[in-house]
Amino acid sequence: MAQENLEFIEIANTEELPVNERLFIEYEGEPIVILNLAGTLYAIGDVCTHDSGPLGDGEVLGAEIICPRHGARFDLHSGKATRAPAFQDIPSYPVKIEKGKIFLGIKK
Numbered sequence: 001m002a003q004e005n006l007e008f009i010e011i012a013n014t015e016e017l018p019v020n021e022r023l024f025i026e027y028e029g030e031p032i033v034i035l036n037l038a039g040t041l042y043a044i045g046d047v048c049t050h051d052s053g054p055l056g057d058g059e060v061l062g063a064e065i066i067c068p069r070h071g072a073r074f075d076l077h078s079g080k081a082t083r084a085p086a087f088q089d090i091p092s093y094p095v096k097i098e099k100g101k102i103f104l105g106i107k108k
Contacts, residue, residue: 003086005107005108006094006105006106006107006108007105007108008094008096008103008104008106008108009027009103009104009106010023010081010101010102010103011023011025011034011101011102011103011104012025012046012098012100012101012102013102014056014097014102015098015100016059016102017034017036017041017102018036018039019023019036019038019039020034020035020036021035022034022035022045022056022057023036024056024103026073026105027106028080028103029043030091031045031046031047031054031056032044032045032046032091032093033045033046033055033056034095034104035056035060035065036084037054037060037078039077041097041102042076042077042083042092042095043093043094043095043104044050044056044065044074044076044079044090044091044092044093045079045090045091045092047087048069048070048072048074049072049081050067050069050070050072050085050086050088050089050090051069051070053067053069053070054066054068055067055068055074055090057084057102060076061073063075063076063077064076064082064083066074067086069084071085072084072085073086074089074090075085075092076092077092079092081092091099092108093105
């Protein structure tokens with residue numbers, strides 16, 4: 001996603017998302033989860049494309065999150081569905097930190 005097509009919106013202070021924790025937000029009606037995994041932030045849509053259930057509480061294995069309901073897997077970097085029963089990708093969002101604040105990249 002080209003940076004010029006993004007608007008970065010402030011989400012939270014960095015201390016609101018400690019290492020190995022998750023922050024659940026909603027932006028324009030879309031549920032999003034931001035994960036802090038060993039100091040690296042990932043942001044993905046918080047809805048499994050298999051059955052529209054919540055995804056953000058799923059187990060993380062390597063660079064994948066596993067849907068807690070039926071075991072579908074998604075790549076945390078790209079949102080790509082990597083294991084059935086999901087075949088449709090989920091949204092992924094760029095995240096950056098500036099001056100102690102977390103920003104989420106949203107398409108303009």
